[in-house]
Amino acid sequence: MKTILTILFVLFIGLFAQAQDAKVEVKVAAQIESVVLVPSTIEATLNSSETKVARLYMDRNYKVKKALSFYTKANKTKLA
Template sequence: MKAIFTIIFILFLSFAAQAQNATYEVKVETIEMTIVTETTNELNLGSKTDVARLYKFKNSKIKKELNFITKENKPKMA
């Protein structure tokens, strides 16, 4: 009896799902844009004044901070 009600319930739900009219037409406003075919690349090398620094000494502050060693990297005595 339970199986019969289950089958009838499933059939009822499937027919109800197919009977719905879900055909809505959505109108979308489109925007026309033109294609740009010309591109200009401008390169100005005269105004850059970047400075690269070379640290000669082994104990400089930057090198110490970049080469730090954590406690986990140190060997442990077993």
């Protein structure tokens, strides 16, 4: 009985929503702007003497997990 009432309620709401007049048209004024392209200068230095170190972690939350994995005295096992 509950399922039949639920199905009828859903159908009633769906038909009621379709019966609404949604013929409101909104006109948008188009605005034209000019764009000026500026040529960019890219300087690439090959064979530079700088050495940079890049670190690659398997997990993106590595630093967060490492910071949250601290140990306290309560974490230690106790002998009875």
